[in-house]
Amino acid sequence: MKRRPGLWLALTALVAGASMLGLAGCGSSSSSSSGGGGSGGSEAIPAHQDGGTVKIALAGNIDYLDPALAYYQSTWQIEYSTCVKLTNYKDEAGDQGRVIYPEAASSLPEISADGLTYTYTVPPGKFKFNTGEAVTAESFQYALERDINPKQQSYFGAVFLAPFIEGASDFKGKPGEHVSGIQVDGDKLIIHLTKKDGGLISKLTTPFACAVTKDTAVDPKGVHTPAGAGPYYIADYTPNRSIVLKKNPNYTGDRPAYAAEIDYTQLTIDPNQGTLEAKNGQLDYINDAVVPAQNFQLNKEFGPDGTAGGPQRFFITPAAVISYLALNTSRDTFSNEKVRQAVNWAINRKDILQPSGYGAGIPTDKYLPPQFPSAGFEETIYPLDSSDVDKAKQLMQESGVQTPLTAVLYTCNQQPCPDRAAVIQQELKAIGINVQIKEFDRGVQFTKEGNKGEPFDIADEGWIADYYDAYDFINILLNGEIIPETGGNNFSFFNDPSFNKRMDDANQLTGEERDKTYGQIATDLAKGPAPWASRATGTNIDFFGPKIGCQVNQGSYGFALNTLCIRS
């Protein structure tokens, strides 16, 4: 299933060493019931030629290449190789790839005692854009102000920054105007908050906080070829057709950049075609274009123990994703919490995962991905490999609701969504819920589900972590204080004042106390009001052509494009 278009991963420094459930570098992950073909992807650098062109294709197109707007997994993967940020993640696999290190900043920020002021030092000229302009504290000031600027219409600016940064709500983006809470003093970037935000460093490590040049236009449609200060820059972009990345001639950092050019030759390739071309070496890399039904065969041939011989080309890597059924609490069908709990008992999470193909995920009933530190404090409540229809029926009886109920399920119209919906339909029928399936283009589905009053009862949804902190799931997806008329992402329209307060309070905390509190909130949500029926954590599936080497399965953004090389 396609998820929130484009959310991608980042991580707090706290994540390192936390309960990773053996996910990273998991060459042995094939022991999982649903597969997992190993994910190391960090073999010793093979003999390779300098230069050359890496050819990539996408099945799902991109949203934007503008850092203020880009929100697809694929565009964050591109930005990881074209951007410089205050802090970043290293080109390393697994846990090490989720540790935040200072990139353009000289160190992690100094935080005031009250937790409301963050000071970054940005040595000017440490990095340069491909245009020759130096990256300075002003580059980041402008990047953040651009995010917050209402004219730019950045989701990140509106949801993740504006509620916390001083003066952000008054900022109109007039020429010469600055956000009062984002100041530059010499090489210092000083950020003042209105309330504590334990996740700010992580937020500023997302690609939304990429440095931008001072002449980058404010444009809600997005700038096509923003200047880049990373190892590569975006040299050309033809919407719906192609993207060309070239080596940044002014790059002064220590990140590798082997290929001379990285070309996205097709942005809407048919997955069958994409898989075939990657197999035959006409394409060098695909990820969203792998046909799920072929995962098993591809893993057998090109996985860690592939029968085809040669280096591993097919990778299955656990991702910080939760796939869930949002149960619309604002409608009659699921207004009763016992009915929602019954759904959680009635579904067989393993069966629902099956249409997604080999290695596509691991059944879960949790609200937080296992990579999150808070997930270690979250309890498992519902069955994962089976269903308990008797318990579900009992809850339906206790609810006092008359069956049969009718529930409208919104899902996408591409496989495996329809097949998955058919499984859910059959499983809920057993407890007297007749599911009517309505299929939409994924973008349409997502938009409709965010509209208040939309007549659906179940949304087949998923969320990829923007960064490795529970705020990104619990507060963003389930806090009912701000449910907009349109464009929301609280798809269960869950709004419980006591939970809202607990979520707000939890975001003030830091360290283990924060993790424990969020873990408890997640457990209480699943046990009590059950606005979701979580069903699986996800994986990234990547397939390389035969000539590609030097892959680094970066812990936060998937395979790093800048490390790809062409074997000699």
Added chain:
Amino acid sequence: MSVDVRTTTVAEPLAGGGYEAEGLSGVEARSPSQQAWRRLKRDRLAIVSGVMIIFMILLAFVGAPIAERIVGHGPNDIISGGVENYEPVGPWSEVSDGKGGQTMLVLGASDLVGRDEFLRLLYGARVSLEVGILATTFGLMLGVITGMLAGYYGGATDTLVSRLTEIIMAFPLLLFLIALSATLGDRLNDITFGGLLYPGVFSLVLVITLFSWFYPARIIRSQVLSLREKEFVEAARMVGSSNFRIMRSHLLPHLVGTIIVYGTVTIAINILLESTLSFLGVGLPEPNASWGKLLDQAVQFYTIQPWLIVWPGLMLLIVTLSFNLLGDGLRDALDPRASL
């Protein structure tokens, strides 16, 4: 006294020695339909096609429920044993039904949830035939009515109908159908006429009908333009027949052959159109099957279970070929210039 050769059996001897004397004993005058039937019977391909169509209809509407009873599960039931190693099992597999028993998947499983390909093929035939036949029927009705009105009345009516058909013919048909199905389908999918049709069939019939009336309308119009000048129409008008009566009783019988021939060919086209829409994801909603949907699902398995593409493809080929060959046969049979 003149003899109506259309209705009278002329085997009895007439005055003056009769036919027997002229060596014409036993010769019967046949009605046009009798002549057409005689011609059709000689066209073996058309007869085989007709038989095949009847067989398909029986298979879809009678055979499918019987097959369901025999195998003990439905076309939409999820068979846990139908998937092995995340791949659908192949033909003739006896697998676990997930309830402690075994069940037979004659043509294997159709997808990654293990549904029975054979049953889905049979029930898919129902959808394809329903959509094909109903959309053609309604499209022809609309086309015949508008074509007759345009051809008979001429003038402003003709101009209006002609321009309308030209405008609709200029539409990029498939794109428009996809857009219409995607928007209308959601609202109309629930109309099933008390369970008579599958959800989604009505909306498919509606959108296909909207775009399948203009060709018959143009053909009928041109035929009526010529027929309205004939003596029998003039005669009918002279004896006081109303326009409606002339169209219904005098013109329509002359158009029956054209309608039948065009109808059979259009059914095949509409079945393919339904499959195309389903293949593109704007056809029937889950969980019901149609051939187009089965093809759509099968594409992802083309390297693993290529048979899954073959079965629905073969059914589509047989049915469309049958309707086309029958149409050809009927055209020849209904041609008055053809020799007996």
